[in-house]
Amino acid sequence: MGLDSLYLKQEREAEWRAELRRQTKNKDRMLIERVSMPELEPEVRVNYQDREVNSGLTREMAMQEAVRCMDCANPTCIEGCPVSINIPKFIKNIERGEIQQAASVLKETSALPAVCGRVCPQEKQCEAQCFYVQKLNKPAVAIGHLERFAADFERESGEMSVPETAKSNGIKVATVGSGPAALSFAGDMVKKGYDVTVFEALHEIGGVLKYGIPEFRLPNKIVDKELENLQKMGVHFETNFIVGRTASFDDLKEQGFQAFFIGSGAGLPRFMSIPGENYNGILSSNEYLTRVNLMGAQYEETDTPVLHGKRVAVIGGGNTAMDSVRTALRLGAEKAMIVYRRSEEEMPARIEEIKHAKEEGVEFHNLCNPLEYYGDEKGRVSGMKLIRMQLGEPDASGRRRPVPMEGSEFEMEVDLVIVAVGVSPNPLVPSSLKELKVTKWGTIVVDETKMQSSIPEMFAGGDIVRGGATVILAMGDGRRAAEKMDHFLKEKYAVN
Amino acid sequence: MNKVVKKEFFSEKVVRLVVEAPLIARSRKAGNFVILRVGEKGERIPLTIASADAEKGTIDLVAQVVGVSTSKLADLEPGDYITDLVGPLGKPTHIENVGTILAAGGGVGVAPLLPIVEAFKKAGNRVITVLAARSKDLIILEDQMRQWSDELIVMTDDGSHGRKGLVTAGMEEILQREEVNECIVIGPAIMMKFAALLTEKYNVPTQASLNSIMVDGTGMCGACRVSVGGKTRFTCVDGPEFDAHHIDFDEMLMRLGGYREEEKEALELYHLQHKLVEK
Ligand SMILES: Cc1cc2nc3c(=O)[nH]c(=O)nc-3n(C[C@H](O)[C@H](O)[C@H](O)COP(=O)(O)OP(=O)(O)OC[C@H]3O[C@@H](n4cnc5c(N)ncnc54)[C@H](O)[C@@H]3O)c2cc1C
Ligand SMILES: Cc1cc2nc3c(=O)[nH]c(=O)nc-3n(C[C@H](O)[C@H](O)[C@H](O)COP(=O)(O)OP(=O)(O)OC[C@H]3O[C@@H](n4cnc5c(N)ncnc54)[C@H](O)[C@@H]3O)c2cc1C
Ligand code: SF4
Ligand code: FES
Numbered sequence: 001m002g003l004d005s006l007y008l009k010q011e012r013e014a015e016w017r018a019e020l021r022r023q024t025k026n027k028d029r030m031l032i033e034r035v036s037m038p039e040l041e042p043e044v045r046v047n048y049q050d051r052e053v054n055s056g057l058t059r060e061m062a063m064q065e066a067v068r069c070m071d072c073a074n075p076t077c078i079e080g081c082p083v084s085i086n087i088p089k090f091i092k093n094i095e096r097g098e099i100q101q102a103a104s105v106l107k108e109t110s111a112l113p114a115v116c117g118r119v120c121p122q123e124k125q126c127e128a129q130c131f132y133v134q135k136l137n138k139p140a141v142a143i144g145h146l147e148r149f150a151a152d153f154e155r156e157s158g159e160m161s162v163p164e165t166a167k168s169n170g171i172k173v174a175t176v177g178s179g180p181a182a183l184s185f186a187g188d189m190v191k192k193g194y195d196v197t198v199f200e201a202l203h204e205i206g207g208v209l210k211y212g213i214p215e216f217r218l219p220n221k222i223v224d225k226e227l228e229n230l231q232k233m234g235v236h237f238e239t240n241f242i243v244g245r246t247a248s249f250d251d252l253k254e255q256g257f258q259a260f261f262i263g264s265g266a267g268l269p270r271f272m273s274i275p276g277e278n279y280n281g282i283l284s285s286n287e288y289l290t291r292v293n294l295m296g297a298q299y300e301e302t303d304t305p306v307l308h309g310k311r312v313a314v315i316g317g318g319n320t321a322m323d324s325v326r327t328a329l330r331l332g333a334e335k336a337m338i339v340y341r342r343s344e345e346e347m348p349a350r351i352e353e354i355k356h357a358k359e360e361g362v363e364f365h366n367l368c369n370p371l372e373y374y375g376d377e378k379g380r381v382s383g384m385k386l387i388r389m390q391l392g393e394p395d396a397s398g399r400r401r402p403v404p405m406e407g408s409e410f411e412m413e414v415d416l417v418i419v420a421v422g423v424s425p426n427p428l429v430p431s432s433l434k435e436l437k438v439t440k441w442g443t444i445v446v447d448e449t450k451m452q453s454s455i456p457e458m459f460a461g462g463d464i465v466r467g468g469a470t471v472i473l474a475m476g477d478g479r480r481a482a483e484k485m486d487h488f489l490k491e492k493y494a495v496n
Numbered sequence: 497m498n499k500v501v502k503k504e505f506f507s508e509k510v511v512r513l514v515v516e517a518p519l520i521a522r523s524r525k526a527g528n529f530v531i532l533r534v535g536e537k538g539e540r541i542p543l544t545i546a547s548a549d550a551e552k553g554t555i556d557l558v559a560q561v562v563g564v565s566t567s568k569l570a571d572l573e574p575g576d577y578i579t580d581l582v583g584p585l586g587k588p589t590h591i592e593n594v595g596t597i598l599a600a601g602g603g604v605g606v607a608p609l610l611p612i613v614e615a616f617k618k619a620g621n622r623v624i625t626v627l628a629a630r631s632k633d634l635i636i637l638e639d640q641m642r643q644w645s646d647e648l649i650v651m652t653d654d655g656s657h658g659r660k661g662l663v664t665a666g667m668e669e670i671l672q673r674e675e676v677n678e679c680i681v682i683g684p685a686i687m688m689k690f691a692a693l694l695t696e697k698y699n700v701p702t703q704a705s706l707n708s709i710m711v712d713g714t715g716m717c718g719a720c721r722v723s724v725g726g727k728t729r730f731t732c733v734d735g736p737e738f739d740a741h742h743i744d745f746d747e748m749l750m751r752l753g754g755y756r757e758e759e760k761e762a763l764e765l766y767h768l769q770h771k772l773v774e775k
Binding site for chain 1 (some may be wrong): 520538583
């Protein structure tokens with residue numbers, strides 16, 4: 001799916017781009033300092049679950065930052081992007097003030113740019129490969145911030161372009177789930193003229209984008225806007241529908257669905273199987289975040305309850321852990337703590353989220369691990385026993401393995417514990433399709449270049465294939481599956 | 497959106513709703529449940545599918561009013577809509593011809609027990625049913641149960657209907673009298689705990705259907721976890737029925753109380769608002 005280099009070259013030679021390059025010398029571009037994202041004050045933002053922390057760049061800031069980009073002849077940034085966004089082209093459009101154009105460049109390859117601009121781990125992807133980082137040892141061009149700016153600008157202008165769709169070919173395809181993998185698949189397939197239906201088990205579309213990632217990072221209305229766009233393009237949505245249960249795959253085939261994309265995600269939360277883990281007040285991050293983000297449990301007028309804690313410990317160091325601990329702060333915790341068994345360097349969370357959590361007053365207890373929980377007479381968690389860890393040899397993940405330090409046990413008082421130590425693939429689909437090949441971890445086996453499963457008309461991607469991964473990787477899978485399924489179906493039906 | 501087509505009260509606190517849900521009516525099996533939500537601000541609550549009419553495309557739900565959400569549900573009238581309804585969820589009951597089945601239901605647990613009793617009877621078993629409740633007006637679905645049972649015993653705590661005594665007294669009578677091949681109990685956790693202790697004594701394999709707290713019902717949140725045989729299991733995808741002799745009922749009882757304070761506040765608020773509206 002990588003952009004071909006000839007195309008990139010041609011694009012780069014466009015007169016307007018050559019002109020921009022002539023206008024400002026690289027030497028001058030390099031002198032500009034990287035823009036910093038304006039954000040809400042920590043003291044203010046901890047009071048609101050639904051106020052975005054990052055407030056977005058102004059047009060002037062974005063245009064200035066865009067000047068930093070040197071429109072490299074060999075844009076290595078693109079190689080770092082899992083969906084190969086034509087990064088210099090969109091940035092140069094911002095530099096010349098053609099923001100709508102920039103947004104449409106983004107949409108050539110990304111179905112959800114406003115989402116990606118907010119949640120992608122840019123510092124590990126495109127920005128890590130930027131010339132500034134690679135060769136100049138300077139902060140990368142703020143590609144993520146610019147992406148968000150362009151997408152927001154377009155949305156707020158009220159002139160969102162609806163991508164063109166091919167004439168209907170009458171072939172029905174379905175997605176299982178409605179997370180980013182399924183949505184990007186659906187967007188591409190509808191563009192190619194397919195009749196696409198997205199089935200979602202929950203009562204809202206969006207997968208983790210809705211029930212997991214909090215509104216202070218990704219407002220639901222932004223996800224909804226992107227969904228509206230897909231709807232305008234003709235994608236059908238069915239909520240409250242569990243494929244394999246509400247109707248079987250055979251039922252759906254009978255209704256004319258010719259092929260399926262399984263994007264059912266990694267829902268199943270992992271626990272640590274340590275004594276006392278089932279006390280009340282110990283819950284998975286999925287439960288905690290779902291109660292708040294999907295069900296609005298923090299508001300008085302909703303019926304769903306959520307537990308409030310004064311001393312909250314969140315176990316884990318990923319984005320899920322950061323989201324949970326910051327949510328706990330916003331729901332009134334006096335002490336909100338991260339308990340992570342490695343050091344900060346190994347934390348999988350986005351650097352920005354770690355920074356934001358610290359600013360908000362989250363305490364980090366790195367290099368320690370819970371061993372046991374204690375409860376009060378009512379069965380509510382009241383404390384935990386921890387052990388300190390040190391880092392040993394690298395393990396399979398390439399990170400140094402945490403090893404318990406004998407005799408270093410200590411206790412901590414807590415009244416709410418959120419376990420965020422990872423998820424396993426959602427077992428619903430494999431359990432209803434015996435002939436579908438899965439790995440011993442429960443992920444669906446696919447041919448990596450085609451995203452095709454052991455059942456030819458079933459493609460799969462996102463977390464159900466990768467285990468817990470990222471939004472952009474899920475989207476990349478969805479797009480690749482769309483391309484390959486298109487070939488598959490055209491061959492099968494000899495349509496053109 | 498699923499339309500309520502019929503509603504009737506079995507007792508002051510127990511309501512039966514017939515709801516349009518054609519796909520679920522077709523695919524559900526005994527033991528399955530749905531999760532529904534009343535209103536945009538409502539919470540997701542699980543309810544067993546008591547029976548279904550595949551031709552009419554309807555399912556029956558029987559709910560006992562305990563808190564806000566079941567109150568809102570019971571307030572719906574025919575023609576109103578349930579905002580969201582998803583299912584069928586959970587593993588269906590394992591139904592086989594094993595000989596004699598002892599089915600014990602307590603309180604509103606009788607509703608989820610009904611389709612199971614029906615299925616066991618249709619599979620050729622001899623079915624003996626024990627229904628129990630605190631008093632006469634809390635006994636539900638007696639006639640429907642009788643239709644699918646070879647024998648039916650009713651027990652009430654206060655003796656106002658059937659025999660006086662707890663469900664276990666009725667069960668023990670049968671267990672002493674004849675060979676029972678399998679037992680299934682559904683009711684309050686405390687009742688299931690004592691029923692399980694009883695059948696363990698008589699060495700009768702026993703299934704209990706657990707009513708843990710749930711959110712999504714698809715194995716995503718872990719709220720419904722229970723310990724069975726020392727392992728953590730999720731009621732919504734691994735259950736709701738488990739081997740009763742291996743369930744940690746004490747832990748389950750403790751977990752059910754987990755949101756009690758929060759739920760109580762919500763109910764008080766709801767009643768208050770209702771009163772204000774009525775004025
Ligand atoms: C709290 C949290 C924070 C995160 N933060 C980030 C971040 O900052 N950046 C980042 O890149 N990634 C982040 N991630 C990871 C990212 O969200 C996931 O990798 C991504 O959402 C996976 O997408 P997906 O399409 O595979 O599935 P999901 O988003 O998991 O969606 C799957 C959907 O399928 C539905 N479903 C399952 N089975 C069925 C069925 N049988 N029928 C119908 N529907 C079904 C589920 O209900 C669910 O809605 C985060 C994850 C979490 C939990
Ligand atoms: C698989 C399954 C099937 C069920 N089938 C039926 C059925 O057919 N008919 C029926 O009347 N009820 C059934 N229940 C129980 C029903 O879901 C609860 O009564 C309901 O969620 C209570 O909601 P509420 O808002 O009215 O009460 P709440 O205010 O939420 O709760 C009142 C009290 O009930 C307890 N509680 C909360 N949630 C649950 C729960 N999910 N299960 C049990 N107790 C709970 C709390 O401890 C609280 O103190 C089932 C539960 C499960 C898990
Ligand atoms: S590598 Fe950096 S400077 Fe070069 S084109 Fe990409 S974003 Fe611009
Ligand atoms: S209800 Fe969420 S995992 Fe069972």
